[in-house]
Amino acid sequence: MDTSAWIRGPVGREARDRLTRTDLKAVLVLVQTVTAANRLADVLPVFDGDHRVQPVYTVPRGADTWYGVETHVRSLGGLVMPWEQSVRLEWDLVVSACREGIEQVHGNLLMLPHGAGAGKSRARSRMCAATEATTGLDREMLTHRGRILPAAIALPTESDRELLSDRCPEALDRAFVAGDPCLDRLVASRVHREQYRAALNVAAERPLLVVSSTWSPESAFGRHPGLCDRLLDELPAHRAAVILHPNIWAVHGAATIRGWLARAIARGLLVIPPERGWQGALLAADVVIGDHGSTTAYAAALGARVVLATAAEDNLRPGSVADRLRRSVPSLDHRRPLAPQLAEARCANGFAAAVSTQRGVAHERVRAVAYRLLGLAEPPWPARIGPVPLPEPLPW
Template sequence: MDRWIRGPIGLDADRRVTRSGCRNAVVVVPTMTAGTRLLDALPLLEADHRVQTMFTVPHTGDGWHGVEEFVRAQHGLVLPWHQALQHRFDLVLAASHRHLDELHGPILLLAHGAGTVKSGRFSRKAGAATLPATGLDRELLTHRGRILPAVLGLATDAEVAALRRSCPEALPRALVVGDICLDEMLESVALREIYRHQLGIDPGRRLVTVSSTWSADSVFGRLPRLCHALRDALPPSRYAVAAVLHPNVWTVHGRRQVTAWFADCLRDGLLLIPPDQGWQATMVASDWVIGDYGSTTAYAAALGRPVTLAVDGGSAIRPGSIADLVRRHAPGLRYDVALAPQEEVASRASDRLARVVRAAITSRPGQAAAVLRRAMYELLDLPEPDGAASTRFVRSPNPLRDIA
């Protein structure tokens, strides 16, 4: 077993720390997807001299490759999992249901994608693959009759009604916080030209971004040569092409393999965006997004970007979900029609698509930072800092420029 680190927690912590008496908050990162969402919320808290933040990555024998490297790249204090399980924290920040029953301290649970209610009709877990699942199910939110989150952050008022049907005993813990990721992306539209410059998009060129979730039914799963086809079909003097892949594509296959699969496109100028280095900014910078049923495509639609669906998820998508709304209001990719007219069709549909999808993603537009900060400080039993909670600009894009 790994040794414990000599950090700011434990019976003799007062002999080590420089800032004493801090409340301790831990960020639980079982997946890169959860980690990227929690990094949106953490700046609301971590600058406070009264609070010590730290990270932990569950190690239970079924972890995801690369997650610990991702967390350590954030340069925060990383507690070994077995040490975190032996401490009671003043706040636990989570964006995944995994391992919540093992942790000690009040849990603030957020969604890790667009919407708290999943767009997929079924769980990805092998034991429940044929059972309808929403993400607000009793088996996820409770353990032996105990409600796990002290605060369950929901994105919309409609999700409160869904929770009432699926796990009514958790209603007193529910709080509609909105969507901090979308708030930050909308705020960052003001920096669109800066992001385009950082991506190397000259004035007059258009950026087409391929957005893929994970699984065999995703864009990359079904159309692995789509980026290559776009590079061939679109004049490079007028178009640039980017690709944004779900973090689990990178964690399951590994960065080396993913970049190798895209090697020919990278040589031709494809902008391949790592999952932690600017996917939000790339969506802000895009002129047209060709995607699937994943959250990234939904965020692009909510931003007002023209969206064309290359893959719509079929019967695996829950009727009325965010992904279902996107496919009902966005045109599908056609192989018998030139690309330019299809971009025009997507552009004409973009305003209505944005209104519908934005309303499905958040019922508290522009308010997530304020609502989340208030909830965190209530759990910490501390008064909020002076001044309003601010919505940040998203991180600048940093596409891969090497092949391996």
């Protein structure tokens, strides 16, 4: 095995000879996608201030490795260990928001949801040959060779617990309802709304329309790529921004996206990069035009006025977050003018409960479980919920 790229990190047989702090508990953070990185960024501050804990990041390798993930993690200042090195070590805690690679690492695994809701909104996988229904909490996702992989599974809602009980009941005693750390952080950041609008250079009296698209041909951008141009044509008094799922950027590349949106960018469209500010852009929005992705669900859970550009009705799991949102807000008729339809956009009253049934306590509950798995007493200070970062639209 080629070990030439291995790092002299804080874990391993010879680590004590190079450590500044000794007796550290090592936390391996699995980052399979930029989406996972964003999710984990909402949670990892629970370790802030604790000199006993050392996070180390790694990006699982394989046929489905996503372009740009490791570059993104390094840009955050994370200590990145090669995957081949990380799987040969024992970790005090492993934290992951995705399934990929979790059977190869060694340590107490804390699983977090990948997006809004622990259960997937799609009825079928994106894999081309998939015909079976999938939920994300299935036995096939949580076990390997008959062994339950996570030591603890954080769930946002009681409905997710019921889903787990149905799909993998042997893992139920490892689950806990924590709420949603991303939603809690968004709610705590609402007091900074004017700062997020200022960062986007949106005047106080000017409405901001935000288009949110997940990935796949069923998404808002997949089905209606000209929607941003239409918004600028038909509502020139508004500002417009677009949030595209990180996997769109990873698959197609920034240059291609810039080319696709060039006409709209030239007329003032704000393009929010996947790693810099989608949450702040949601908080700044007056109306969100979205689809079945998690970003639209978070907008609705925040109480924003939402309308759907598409809803992928034929591939939504009944009772999922996206299915409940589809039944709560209007959908655009793309044959009609947009302005009167956007005026009818409404808040999905009570929808927040579909995303989290334990609001305001997610960081506290995740931290309690993480420290139990680490075998450490929790710090005496409260778990931190910092504000989401200011949005930084691309300078195009």
